[in-house]
Amino acid sequence: MENKLANPAPLGLLGFGLTTVLLNIHNAGFFPVSAVILAMGIFYGGIAQIIAGIMEFRRGNTFGMTAFTSYGLFWLTLVAIWMIPGMGIPNGDKTPEAIMGWYLFLWGLFTLFMWFGTFRRNRAIQIVFLSLTILFFLLAIRDWSGIALIGRIAGYEGILCGLSAIYLAMAEVLNEVKGRTVLPIGETRR
Secondary structure, eight states: OOOOOOOOHHHHHHHHHHHHHHHHHHHTTSSOOOHHHHHIIIIIIIIIHHHHHHHHHHTTOHHHHHHHHHHHHHHHHHHHHHHGGGGTOTTOOOOOHHHHHHHHHHHHHHHHHHHHTTTTSOHHHHHHHHHHHHHHHHHHHHHHHOOHHHHHHHHHHHHHHHHHHHHHHHHHHHHHHHTSOSSOOOOOOO
């Protein structure tokens, strides 16, 4: 009997994409951070991506395991950065913008290297990682410079990044279910 494992990538991509869109609607200036973003960051952006990463490990996909687990942990750390200052924990003060800029820059650097890992994959995943790299660097520049306009631009760019991940997730699901290309992802030659 064949033991076929399900593709965990759509779960991870949706966890990333939906949470990224919500956060960047905030970054674009439409509404403040609320429990909606925090809950999505913990459960769908965080835990669901970690689960997808563990499932990618089982499938032998180092890239998928590293990406989903890392970005799931990104969401959990981001929510912790926002929540810890309100908990009265010693040394749990609000994070200064300068160090937050470094946090975002390092995630941008990690994402840039992960983007290099997409070059022999489909165009859709390349767009997700390139747009995420740009997003992290824009947010770092916002925090270092204090220029609100850069944050709003990052918000719109982040919405596009999240939507590109949602598109790829739905393409992977629908293309598998239908057994043909319903939504193209720009397959590349290996």
